[in-house]
Amino acid sequence: MTRLALALMFGLIAAAAAADERTAPAAGAEVYIISPRDGETVHGPVTVRFGLKGMGVAPAGVKFDDTGHHHLLVDTDLSQLDLGAPLPASDKVLHFGKGQTETILNLAPGRHTLQLVFADRAHQSFDPPLHSRKITITVK
Numbered sequence: 130m131t132r133l134a135l136a137l138m139f140g141l142i143a144a145a146a147a148a149d150e151r152t153a154p155a156a157g158a159e160v161y162i163i164s165p166r167d168g169e170t171v172h173g174p175v176t177v178r179f180g181l182k183g184m185g186v187a188p189a190g191v192k193f194d195d196t197g198h199h200h201l202l203v204d205t206d207l208s209q210l211d212l213g214a215p216l217p218a219s220d221k222v223l224h225f226g227k228g229q230t231e232t233i234l235n236l237a238p239g240r241h242t243l244q245l246v247f248a249d250r251a252h253q254s255f256d257p258p259l260h261s262r263k264i265t266i267t268v269k
């Protein structure tokens with residue numbers, strides 16, 4: 130195969146991946162924070178447990194119907210994110226692409242908000258987005 134043909138082939142694969150449409154979450158699916166509870170005062174480090182009903186957790190990159198992975202927004206509002214694009218990764222937008230269902234956060238003392246967003250294998254939010262309620266906790 131020529132170099133040009135290879136380049137074209139990889140170009141097409143990249144275009145196909147980029148053109149992935151956002152999909153709908155499974156009907157009735159829910160994502161929620163099991164703990165801590167909204168309004169709770171906790172001592173750090175804070176263990177956050179992720180809850181999910183009606184869909185399954187799979188590692189990022191794995192194509193399997195009605196699955197995705199958790200993302201935790203720390204002190205970040207969903208409205209600040211462009212849900213038309215893959216979710217960015219930062220210390221405010223944490224990805225759990227190995228399929229983790231809990232994490233331990235080292236948060237500074239004070240009030241913090243936490244919210245889960247469940248997204249597909251390509252880190253794209255479902256459409257409509259599947260997210261938990263945003264909770265507020267106080268870290269001592």
Ligand SMILES: [Cu+2]
Nearest residue numbers: 224225226252
């Ligand atoms: Cu992700």
